């Protein structure tokens with residue numbers, strides 16, 4: 393994703409609230425001797441998988457809703473992944489395109505077996521409808537057809553997703569420039585790649601073009617590692633759990649600098665240790681560390697993108 397990589401670097405070079413500390417990037421790389429611990433996709437054992445098109449439908453719906461869990465302190469990504477899995481196991485038609493278009497908020501809660509309104513629930517419902525409608529209109533109702541039409545190219549798939557599904561157009565304006573982060577579109581590609589182990593629906597000849605997924609966990613891990621340094625006002629806001637305004641310079645810098653920092657880490661590991669590491673590998677390692685560290689304070693932005 394050249395647009396993501398280039399715009400993240402552009403932000404990082406002008407950033408004032410967040411800095412990428414290159415010395416710390418080097419220290420971390422040397423400490424692990426270039427060996428990023430391998431984390432298996434679905435290390436938690438919470439995702440639906442049947443090796444066929446229904447898995448693709450599941451992952452697309454999952455990533456359409458894969459954002460903003462923190463406003464409910466008991467809710468996490470795991471509930472979404474395992475809730476949709478259980479729903480599919482009970483009823484294989486639960487995620488059919490026509491069904492997606494008719495879910496209401498209470499029905500979505502019921503589907504996920506969640507006892508109270510979900511964060512930004514109306515948007516989640518709207519996005520489900522959007523996915524159902526566009527899948528039906530352009531892809532015969534199946535996310536598997538969307539994936540097939542990308543011809544095994546991650547970049548083409550992301551282009552198709554962002555062209556057809558406005559809810560996946562994760563971008564911001566920063567100092568007048570358009571910044572692309574495409575977190576949920578990229579994570580869908582990575583989920584296909586991970587679930588299908590690089591085969592079948594998960595085969596992409598350009599998987600190395602994917603960057604990390606700029607969420608709210610990875611930046612917190614990078615900060616903990618000393619790689620991201622926040623200015624004092626931003627540090628105070630995050631540590632006191634104040635909300636960071638969506639589209640603010642602070643928010644864009646946190647996300648873009650995270651992408652940039654991991655790109656630098658990957659380049660360094662590959663150069664110094666002669667590896668062919670992907671950003672996805674680093675992402676899953678950092679993310680899995682982050683979700684296991686309950687004490688980590690992350691930035692809080694109300695957003696449908698992450």
Ligand SMILES: Nc1nc2c(c(CN[C@H]3C=C[C@H](O)[C@@H]3O)cn2[C@@H]2O[C@H](COP(=O)(O)O)[C@@H](O)[C@H]2O)c(=O)[nH]1
Nearest residue numbers: 433434435458459461468469605607608609610679698
């Ligand atoms: N960068 C990055 N962000 C990720 C994921 C995943 C899940 N990926 C699956 C793929 C393989 C594994 O087996 C994982 O299960 C979720 N998130 C983000 O985290 C946040 C949720 O946090 P909490 O509220 O604590 O549950 C929220 O923004 C969500 O969008 C990832 O991989 N990378």
